[in-house]
Amino acid sequence: MRLRRQATMFKDTAVESLTLSIELFNRPSALARDHAVVMMLAHSFEMLLKASIYQHRGSVRDKGDQLSHSLARCLEISLADLGTITSEEKALLTAIKQDRDAATHDTIMMSDDLLWLHMRAGITVFRRLLQDEFDVDLANVLPNRVIPVSAAPPADLHELVEQELETVRSLLAKGKRRTAEAAARLRPLLSLDGSATGRSDRPTDAEVQRAERALRGNAPWQAILPGLATLQIGTAAPGGDAQEVVLKIGKDKGAIPVRRAASGEEAEALAHRGVSPFEEYSVKLSSFGEKLGLSRHEGYALIETLALKGDDRAYFVKRTANGGVIYQGLSARALELGRKALQDPSMDLQTIVQQYQQARSRKKGSRKR
Template identity: 60%
Template sequence: MRMRRQATLYRDSAVESLTLAIEIFNRPSPIARDHAVPMLLGHAFEMLLKSVIYQKRGTVRDKGDELTHSLGRCIGIARDDLQVITNDERALLSALKQDRDCATHDSITMSEELLWVHMRSAITLFRRLLKDEFSETLTDLLPGRAIPVSTEPPQDLRTLVEEELAIVTAYLAPGKRRGPEARARLRPLLSLDGAATGRTDPPTEAEVNRAEKELRKGVEWSKILPGLATLNVAPVSPESDAQEVILRVGKSAEAIPVRKAKRDEEALAYRSMDPFEEYGGKLSEFGKKLGLTQQQGYALIDYLDIKEDDVAYFCRKTKNGNIVYQGLSARAYEVAKKALRDGLDVEKITLEYNESQRDKRKTTSAR
């Protein structure tokens, strides 16, 4: 299939940002490397995923939205809808997104080995997507000599993490007063840890502080960062570049069981993404974005029990039970679209919904 013009522009922007990320990674000067590399890699993948999505869908906007998809939305579509990336690759991209956000809004520091792992795993995925989706070879778009190499590629991610945390622990030793440096090195580790369990937003300051507190106490790192304990560097195929890196989320003998924390449940370092980002869909605009009326949208929400699905619907209340915020996630739209494709009679359920609402108002006024 011939590439759409807009998809080509997105692809070209992706390659340009990847080239700059590689250039900054390879240069002798350490200035801005920890921040610029994740920021540029984040932009590279946002553009590449937009290229893939536009090629397949002809749009990179949800109906009713003025802005194109964010990186987080692109990752979700690529995995859940188009299935062009695996769960392991989603974890890698989620960690990269969090590192990009931390680099943009806070400070992060990575060892040379950890930064290299991020760089090379990103190149591995970028190369695969180019080949699988556009039948293009990365080395045809930029010189192979420019791709970062290491004299000793890390093979054991666990050892790498332990070395990073040894530095953090040394910074936190009594009398050192190097807490800011310790937190800067903790953030990318917390990002990778959270990505392994499904989180897509960067770690909060409270999470960083909790991790710091536990490390000061001498708690085993696999209990502080259980998601990291499930990650390993997977072997690549025989025909691949020997320096390619694939991160894989998998249970190891040392790994402790992990799960996504329930809403409002206390957890050390991971939670769902910011509800104002994940559940940004307004109930009043639900119908409009599906090509329906506002009332039909309300009827769909009621008929499909979307408010009972905490992955699709979020509601924040005061202690008195008053609603201060409610929103819908992408899942709500996916459930509704499937129901519509399956032939749901919208007119019928809307009539039933309107009748039930009238009955409720009558009952309330009779009290």
């Protein structure tokens, strides 16, 4: 395989960042260990995914964007467009991304077992991607002696979660005054929980506090972290070392069904994960076409054809009491739906534009009457 020059640079940087992440994990000093490990681990995956995307597409920017893809965007492209990662791998990498965000903007604390699980599961994904996408064996660029090893690696994720939450409960006990430490330990768990349910942003302070209240109320952890209840530790594919693991999304008998909260239900959820609609639905309708390589008018036509305004995961509108529009926007899901539609051979852009124009003309005519 002949690699593009930029893809090679991304790939080499990814290996360097992974190596540094492992060195930070293995070093005897605990100084800034949790924060530094997840920061470099997340950077290694952003670089590796960009290497893959650049090799496939020759670009790591969406049309109309000035900056290269974020890690979240890389994950979307790799799963939905290129199919280079699985949904289970995306869940893990999203959790690592959220941990990176929390470590950058807040504080996190992880037990050795939880940090090791992130590292080893991450290395499993990295190793497969490097082999499948670039025909490079990780063992040839990363000596086994630097691989993080645990004397007693955790085999049951749910048992590990229970141990973590027991520590958090002890920190929240009356008279302890250690809520800051409890919050730092909860953030990685909430990140992993959110990633299993499709969240890509870090947990907010309000969400951490809601989880703390639920723990003080002795709520079952499966109700507090329903996404985590769907995850399991599995063995890696043949060819890895003895301690290589993967995270799998399964249906545990103790798992609680997870769904998107309806309006007004947020306060009732034990660990509801919310996100600002202005961040999630940040794509203006007028720029939708441009981001897909279309004209503004073609973008509007595609919005109508795909009925995006009827999909609450793709479209958001905030109105006044009288029904006037204060804000409306589209999400990353809308862009993905648009890209998939344009790749469909049966999609005739000229026809849908004509239909859109005819529908607008009929609407204007009915208003005049």
